[in-house]
Structures are given as structure tokens and as C-alpha cells.
Amino acid sequence: MTPHRLCERAEALGALHPNLHGKDFLLSYELPDDAIGFVHRAAAWLHDAARAGLSLRVFDGGVGVSIFRDKSTRTRYAYRAACSLLGLQTEEIDESTSQIAHGETVRETAAMLGFCTEVVGIRDDMFLGEGHKYMKEVAASLEESSHKGALLGRPAVLNLQCDVDHPTQALADLCHLEQVFGGLEALRGKKLVMSWASSPSYGKPLSVPQGVVALMTRFGMDVVLAHPPGYELLDEPLAAARRFAKASGGSFARTSSMEEAFAGADIVYPKSWAPASVMRERTRLLRARETGRLADLEKQALAENARHRGWECTDEMMALTKDKKALYMHCLPADVSGVSCEAGEVSAKVFERARLDTYRQASHKPFVVAAMILATRFADPAAELHRIASRAKPRRGA
């Protein structure tokens, strides 16, 4: 892609009004279409500009703080890569949950870390009712300290996965779909299946399926959510999905049959999650330190999972899909039967065929993060993209 073409596309992006400047990016379904549209298109723009070899630097010094309250290799890398490409150094805050969970400490830590910081990326997806709440607490503390003049600016809080939504994942998924199908318009009327799948582990977060259905319904797709009875998700993102489907001319349906869901599907996204009720009980037991009951809960949940071993994405399942070749998606790592576990979400054959596609799917994430940073940190982010393209500075070379 030429710098000239990138300039034109940056100008076109100027027509959108993301209205994210000075704000946070927490739950995508609470944000208006222009905000989502801008981040998605800016991410694709940045990816293309990077492929064209352009320097994406927009900061000459400054810090991107990250707080990972759950293990992460992929999202951590995506966050750091994005910061590096934009010119920020990353600083990871490694406080244990207990240290940072305390109300007073959140306010204080947020203030301390905000002095020279542009953005605070947080992953906190372990406990229902906690992750999003924590991000809002950090944001409120930054807001207060900034308002009272204790900070140089008001850093943006980015949701790198909470208990409710995983916007960097879902937006990367959207970028992938756009590339595979040749544009957003081509997604209209496509059947996307977000399906529960079998797993030998329990307690997987709900944020990916919730984020995916609440995003893809905005683009006129026929989104189907499939899971065995009991594997409920939270109400709020599903209500958003219904609302978006109606507004976009798509649809949002639910089923408790994987076969029914897969029938004629253009895209399948088979992934395990824990029932919301189990996750709620788990949080309650952890708070009450009832260790014995936690073990019981895990045992019951695994037994329940085992009753649904048939929910595996096999060649037989794939044969039900549109032309027998639906696009397989996964946020990785997948539980691949016979490879990373005995019996899991997907057969080795299906996964191996789709493996490089899942890498391509993931490859958008650093650029989604970078687009979120641009959108939240600059009053006119499209103008920044335009300057990146018009200066056309190579990223490599003395």
C-alpha cells in the first residue's frame, strides 16, 4: 500500500467521530458505532502502514503501564508491541491481587502510576463482577487525580480483557473477518456461530463469547450462540447483541445444539467457557475462603463438562457448515484433542488445517491496541494517521 493511498484512507477516517479522546476503552457494547468503527478501521490502517514499512511513532517518550491480574503471553506481547510501535515504553505493575485490591490502594496506585503515563492496559478476567469494576475504579482514580492537577494528563484505561468483554480480541477477530471476506459489507447475512466447546479444564472466562456476539451483531451478521443448557452467559452483553442485531439488519439467535448451529454456518468459533452461575459461585467461595467447597465446585463443573464431550469441532461437525468449509476461528490457545489435551474443543485435523488462519486472526491485536491508544489519546486521531502517512518515515534503516 502506498503512502498516498494511506493518506486518502486517513482522510476518509476523519469523517468518523469516535469521541474517545480523554476517555477509556472498557466495554465495546457501550460505545457508539463511530467509536467502534474508528478503532477497527484505524487498526486495519496501522497494520497496512506497518506492512508498508512506515514508522508509526507518535510519542517521543512516555509510559504505557500494564496491570495483568491473570497470566498472559499473547495480550501482554500485543500491548507491548503496540506501545513500542507508537514510541511508548511499557512498565508492568506486578502487584498481587490482594495488595492492589484494596480500595485505598487502587486510588493511590492509580495516581502514582499516572504521572507520566499515556495509557494503562488492564487484564482482570478471573472473577465475575470484579474485572470491569476494578477497571472503573482505576479510571475514576485517574480522573480524580488528573482533575485535581496531580497528573500531567489523564491516562486512558484500556480493557485488555475483563469479566464482561474482551474488546481487543473481538476487534482483532473483526479485522480478520474483514480480510477473509473482503470487506465489512461482505459480512452482511453471513452466519457466524459462537459455540461452546468441550474442555478438560473449567473456569474459562466468559468475556470472549460475550465480546464476540456483542460486536459481530453490529455488522448485519446472523449470529448464533450455541451452548449446552446451563452454560449461560451474562445478560447484559446478550441484550446488547439483540439490540445491535435489530439495528444492523442482522439477527441473533440461540440454540442448545451444536449441530443445528453449525448447519450452513459461514464462520464457526467453538470455544469453552464456564457457566456464569459456576463463575459466580466460584467468586463467592474464593471471597469466603471456602477452599473445600471450591474443590467440590471444580469437580462438579468438570463432571458437567464431561457430559458434553460431543461439543467438539470435528470434521463431521465442519461437514455441516456452508460448503463444508466454514472459517474456523479461535482466540488461542485452543484445547486441541490429542495434542494439548486428551479430548477438547477441536480435533487435531480441523485445527491443523486452520492453524495459520488463527495466527492471522491474532496478528491484528497489536494494531487494535495501537488504534485504541490513538483514539483515546488524541483529539484528532485521523489527523495523526494522515501525518504518519505523509511524513512516510521508514521504521527500519539508519
Place this chain on the structure above:
Amino acid sequence: MTPHRLCERAEALGALHPNLHGKDFLLSYELPDDAIGFVHRAAAWLHDAARAGLSLRVFDGGVGVSIFRDKSTRTRYAYRAACSLLGLQTEEIDESTSQIAHGETVRETAAMLGFCTEVVGIRDDMFLGEGHKYMKEVAASLEESSHKGALLGRPAVLNLQCDVDHPTQALADLCHLEQVFGGLEALRGKKLVMSWASSPSYGKPLSVPQGVVALMTRFGMDVVLAHPPGYELLDEPLAAARRFAKASGGSFARTSSMEEAFAGADIVYPKSWAPASVMRERTRLLRARETGRLADLEKQALAENARHRGWECTDEMMALTKDKKALYMHCLPADVSGVSCEAGEVSAKVFERARLDTYRQASHKPFVVAAMILATRFADPAAELHRIASRAKPRRGA
């Protein structure tokens, strides 16, 4: 603040002769007035330049090493933020105390880490008689290796808190006082109380109170050190405080009554610390690995602390101060009664009123570190500031 005004202020700073180039910043009370004055004024300058949106970059690559031999979130962040703003990447050396404590290892590690390094920031505040000694050992090793041509340059060692002094804290405190009172001259004759305060923990370092009294006495303030009998500090920084008070036209007094200290005070700094004698015994027992006696010492020290529960900064105490509204200072985190502990240094009401002030107090630290780096790494640091202002490059924007 306009770049033009920043240029003028940088020129004025050129009149000072900090004489820190190629040296370390270890104990502030051993440094002449021009060194202290330059770092303090350069820190304020950099803070203003950052607020004005200027890029502070003075390095195009290079490393700032940090060695934290005690936990740290705030100072670590301040160090990294400072390095990032100046254009250095940070590299933290995570050697356990035992590995790095060995004489040979110190020399070797210092040499290894000095090859492409501009600055080595060290926190080592756990053991009386050890922290400052260790920093001098690292500095001597760098000096030797540099002198013999094994290093590209002679990195500066910065004291990020030792057993004797905490210069980045005390200088940030000074920047805060200057802002609150409207200039250094306005500090003359102000009564500042550095007071011991009650805590449910023992073994807190002595470096903050020592650093504060040995710095503030240089500016004509009436500094009062208050603590219960037995909670002695080290002699050397107190002797320096007496000397500075005499030279600056201020005063340095001691009392064993918190009420007497607070009476008519303009500024109060209530903070717990361990008696020097307890810290000495603790170091001795740790060296001798007398674990049983360590537990006894802790029990005795906590019992002694408990006898002084009245040393808490409450509304009643604050009512004794000048116009009942002395400035409350703390290096954070504070032991807030009913919030972070049952009964501690300060009541929740007093702390909540002062909370944002303590954030503002802390906000100066990254710029103090940056000023120390400039002063130790450049022959004419004021000229660097002038160039930063005259090039007026924005830190943000493509």
C-alpha cells in the same frame, strides 16, 4: 509555560555550578548548595516543560539500570518514567541479596552492567550500615572499570533510597513545598515538623526523616524533629541538619512531644520509623542468622511502638497547628487508621483531606530523578535544558 520563558529559566540555571558531571548522587547532605539547588530547580523546570508538552529526550538509545534490593512500586515507576522521558531504556537487575552482596560479585556485576549504561539507580534501605556502603562499592567498581577503559563511559549511581538518605523523596518534597508556598523564599521561617508516628509494623527505614531534616534545614526553615524517647536517628544526618540550619538562618530543634512539635506548625510530616538501635541489632541478628532472637526483637519493638499509640496525626493534633491547617505531608503509603491498619500514623479524616496533596507531593519524583540524570551525565546540563526548550519539539503527535 511558554518555551521562551523556559529558555530564560534554563539560562538562569546556567549560573549554578552543580559540579556533578561524571559523579554520583548518593547523600544530599554531602553535596554543596549549587548541586542541590540545580537538581531541585531543574526538576521543577522539567516538570513545567513536560506540562508544556515538550519532548525531554536527550538520549538516542542507552540504558538506565536499576537494582532494587527492597520492594518498590512508586520509586521504580518514577525511575522508569524519568528514563523513558529522557530516551533511555530501563533494565532491572534482579539478583537476590546474597548473590550480589559478595565483594567480587559487586565489582563484576557493576562492570558487566556498565558497558552501555548511563545511570544505575539503586534502592537498598533494609539494613543500617549496608545500603550506602553498597552504593559506594558499585560506584567504585564502575569508576575502576571505566578508568581502565572497560566501559564506554562512567555511569552515575543514583541513590533511590539507602539506609541513610532518600534524596529523590526529600527533593520531591521540596518541589512540593515550593509550589504550595509560592517559592523557596516563602519557606524561610516556616515551621516544619518531621514527627515519628505510630505504626502496627516495625523496621521502617530511617532514611526519609533523615533526608527530610538534612534537606529542609538548608532553606531557612524552622525544622523540628519529634519522636518518643529511644526512637533515635543516625548522628550524621542530624549533625548536617544542625550545620545547615545555622548556615541558612533557620533552626533545628528536637522534642519528645508530638503536641509541642505540632503547636503552630506550618507543615507536618508524621511518619513511623524504627529506632536506630533496633535496626542495628536487627542487622546483627540477620547476619548471625539468629532467627529466634529476630522474632523476639520484633515482638519487643512492636510492644514499644504500641506504647506510643498517641503519636497519631488526628484532627485534635492538626488543631494545634498554625491556623489549624498545617500542610500534611507523607511519602506514601501511609498507615491510615481504620483504612490500611487498625491504628496507625494518621486518622482517616486527616488523610482523606490531604490525599490529593500527597499525590501532588509524589508527582515531582520522576522529574527529580530526571534532573539527577541530567546533572550527573552532562558537562553543561543547563545548556541541555535550554536546547530542550528552544527546539520545542512536542512529545506527542506524529
Place this chain on the structure above:
Amino acid sequence: MTPHRLCERAEALGALHPNLHGKDFLLSYELPDDAIGFVHRAAAWLHDAARAGLSLRVFDGGVGVSIFRDKSTRTRYAYRAACSLLGLQTEEIDESTSQIAHGETVRETAAMLGFCTEVVGIRDDMFLGEGHKYMKEVAASLEESSHKGALLGRPAVLNLQCDVDHPTQALADLCHLEQVFGGLEALRGKKLVMSWASSPSYGKPLSVPQGVVALMTRFGMDVVLAHPPGYELLDEPLAAARRFAKASGGSFARTSSMEEAFAGADIVYPKSWAPASVMRERTRLLRARETGRLADLEKQALAENARHRGWECTDEMMALTKDKKALYMHCLPADVSGVSCEAGEVSAKVFERARLDTYRQASHKPFVVAAMILATRFADPAAELHRIASRAKPRRGA
């Protein structure tokens, strides 16, 4: 050194055809002379350019990933310093051996980490038959993902020490020898002794002696490998050493007498290592989780080491060398008798005399890494060096 002279030297380097662009740097003895020659001379060039105060930045954003599967302070620092000088941020992947060892996971992790990455530096020297294999797996995964368009480019894999070779160490050693003896030509006919030495620990990797003999034999030196019977190295690097010695007009001999080896030596490199057979058995037992037998193996190996306490580099040994003053080399940290252990590789007196020399020896490592990055990431790396010199941008100063 003037920028003009650096330009001339960069032009001269253009005559070499390293042919490393888009490739990895894994085993130096598998690479042709021009590749080795370019990296060695570019490292010396970069060291001189850094001493001349030039900015070495060739990247405006981007990531250097590191994976350390064994503890490292020195090499980690060298890698980070090199990345920092060239303009890359470093991101360390901290996966436990078990997590990353799995075939599927290697492919996936490599792809995830390669999106915006220029270089992946790996240390994996713990198990014979594993380290080099792992690096090739990572490289193959990057190759595949890049070929299929999932990555922005194909990151280079750099060997920061494997079970077979330690090229950054051996090339830094070569840079040191060149400086001490005044040029590569001066090394012809010099006797270099790579000798086993006594150690109170067991299980030290074989990669340093293997890398040193397989590199130095390329430069016409008379290389002698000395060790007690049984302390065998791997066949392949020794075969390469024999081949290189023949081609370069040097020689490669072996002896089981330290005294015989030291006689008339110009350079001595006394360092402990474990017998290849012990390392093989150790890997086998670890895989089989035979913990009891592992303890037995350690006991036997240490008893065997103890039988060779005479293999210590003492004043008496040094007296046998050329003019009694051979150059002492070590990759550090050394087992210094009476200092870091009771009885080890070298006497305190010999080591203290050579200490600063060993620091100088190590000082080349960041520049060797930087040269490897340049050679693997740019089609015409000599042209990059030329641009660095001709733009002559200072690394320090606003």
C-alpha cells in the same frame, strides 16, 4: 575515531557478503567466513562508533524478544543493551520450560511473538540435544508463519547460548583478542589453550569450549584443547575445529595434561565443563524423572571433578606460558579459589591480575549482538553502518 574513518571502514565492510539477511544466527561453525568476518568486524565497528558517541539507532520502534530458559544476567544485559542502542524495545517471554517445550506451543508462541518482532534471542543451554533443536523449532515456526503471511516479517533467531555453541561469547572473545594483539593477522601462529579447569559445581555447559575452539581455529591460531580423560566435548564442533585449522593454516591439538597445554601458550582459557556423557545421562534422567539417580549422578560427577583439583590456573601454571605472561581469558563468572569457592578454576592472584582484562573481554558482547541483528535484518548491513557514520548523530544531548 572520526566519522570519516568510520565511513571508510563501513565501505570496506561492503566487500564482504555475509548472506545472513532474513536468516538466523545459530551455529557459527555452520556459517561461511564472510558471515563470521562481517559480524566480527561490524561488532568492532559498532563498538568504535559507540565510543565516538554516535547514535546507532536503525529502528524507529519494534521489538526484540528474548527467551531465557536458563538464568542469565550478563547475556540478558548485552541483548537488551544492543536492542536499546539500535532502537528496539525488548520483551522477555517468561514461560517455564514445560509450557514452551510442547511442539504445538512452540509453533503457536513463535507466531504470536513474531507479529512486530525483528529478532528473537534465545538462551537454552541446559540439556544436551535440546537447545539447538529448540532454536531450530522456533525458527521453523517463524519461517512458516512468515511465509504464509501471518507475520509482518521474518524475525531472526539469535543463539544467545545453546547446548552446542555460544557464538556471542566466542565472537566477543575474538574481538578482545584482536584488540589485545593488534589485529587478526597478529593472531596467526599464536597458541591458544582452551583448558578444562576444576570446579566445585557440576553440569556446566559445553558450549563455551566448543564455540571457542570452533571459532579460533578459523584464524590461523594453534588451538589446544586440554582436559582430563573423560571430559569429552561433542564431536561436531571438534570436527569443525579440525577442518578450520587445516583451511586456515593453524592447528588443532588435544592433550590430557594442563601443564603440557600451558607450555609456551600465548593465551589460556581455563574453564570447567561437564563431560558430554554426564550431560547426556543427566538429560535422560531428567526426562525419566529419576530424581534419585540424578542425585547419584551429581555425587559421582563431583567426586570425579575432585580427582582433578590440580587443573587450576595458578601462578605456577602461568609460569609455564610464553614469557610467563599469557593472556588469561574467561567468560565469567569464574570459580576463583578462596573468593567465590574454596578451590576452583583459577587462583585469586591470577584472577585479580586479569580481572579488568576479563571485563574488557566481556565488553564486546553487546556489540556482537548488535552486529548479528544488523546482519540478519538488513539486505545491505554495511550500507546501514555507512549511514550511521555519515549522519554522525550524537547519541547524547538534546
